[in-house]
Amino acid sequence: MKIKILKAGNGDSILLSFKDGKENRNILIDGGIGDTYKSSSNVNGDLFKVIKQIQENEQCIDLLILTHFDDDHIGGILRWLNKDKEAPKLIKKVWFNSGKEIAKKFESDENKDLDIEITEGADDFHTSPKQGIKFEKYLRDNNLWEGQIIEQGLEFILFGAKFKILSPNNEKLDILLKLYEKQKDYFTSGNGEYDFKIPLKDFIDEENKLNFKFKGDTSIANGSSIAFIMEYENKNFLFLGDAHPSVVIEGLKMFGYDKYNPLNTELMKVSHHGSAYNTNKELLEIVKTDNYLISSNATKHGLPNKRTIARIIDNNPTAIICFNFDLKDKIFLEEDWSSFAFFKSKETNEFTYKWMKTI
Secondary structure (H helix, E strand, O other), X not given: OEEEEOOOXXXXXXXEEEEEOOEEEEEEEXXXXXXXXXXXXXXXXXXXXXHHHHHHOOOOEOEEEOOOOOHHHHHHHHHHHHXXXXXXXXXXXXXXXXXXXXXXXXXXXXXXHHOOEEOOOOOOOOOOOOOOEEHHHHHHHOOOOOXXXXXXXXXXXXXXXXXXXXXXXXXXXXXXXXXOOHHHHOOOOOOOOOOOOOOHHHHHHHHOOOOOOXXXXXXXXXXXOOEEEEEEOOXXXXXXXXXXXXXXHHHHHHOOOEOOEOEEOOOEEOHHHXXXXXOOHHHHHHEEOOEEEEOOOOOOOOOOOHHHHHHHHHHOOOOEEEEOOOXXXXXXXXXXXXXXXXXXXXXXXXXXXXXXXXX
């Protein structure tokens, strides 16, 4: 299996490629910002290159997972669909929690701010003045989507892999339907200030005090994010999108995991680009791994937060902090390396896993 973390700007886009018997399978999780596909100046991004490679290999995107509505996760996909009439031929199945289906679930009125349109040739689906086709209709017309809500507690077996859905739960979907407002919630939220000049030790000392209280993410869009465990060939892989930690913990416990029976996973895609509001001590105690992947180019919203990295290292002193951009020298101070000698940091865009064949 190969896991490729695309350079998606301040967003997320991850490609999983593996064998299902003799079949080559590709799962694409999100598409980053619009420029991850192609910039307004017509520069091809990582998503464009990945799609072209899949086409040249005569393969397809067997499953496209759109975790939630934020532009830094769905923007690249929408720009691809806007510009490429042949795109539906490459996609076989989509996971996406639409506003219309959520409204049906709760037997409630629709929230028009959850509508997304495909506008042929447009760079940006949310600001285009052109009339387009609703995203849900586009997916149905092209037989890409069954309309099923992907929610906490569900399990799917696809392509020889098992998927355990941790987020969203009913509460977060209901809040999304009732309270989501596109203008306020559209782009990734964060505290806006970089905390890279603060030593890791200062964060750890502060958070180990009895009066320290964790503050969780309040973003409505992030609360609806799809997060899941993927089990393949007896190994686990944890992808958290921008999900809220309380919901992820609830989901993990639903599947029998807690601090006494932790989830052992090859990697953890850290939620919300390393935001300090999306990873807490309780979550880190339940998830056991050495590889913590943070998808961010550190250009917007103060993300990643160094405070999150400090929590990870305090929980796991031998942690490997993996970035999909070169952030090591930007984030860490000399005293961080002297205070914590065993953790590692690296820029990496690909993880490869091989399994020994048994006779």
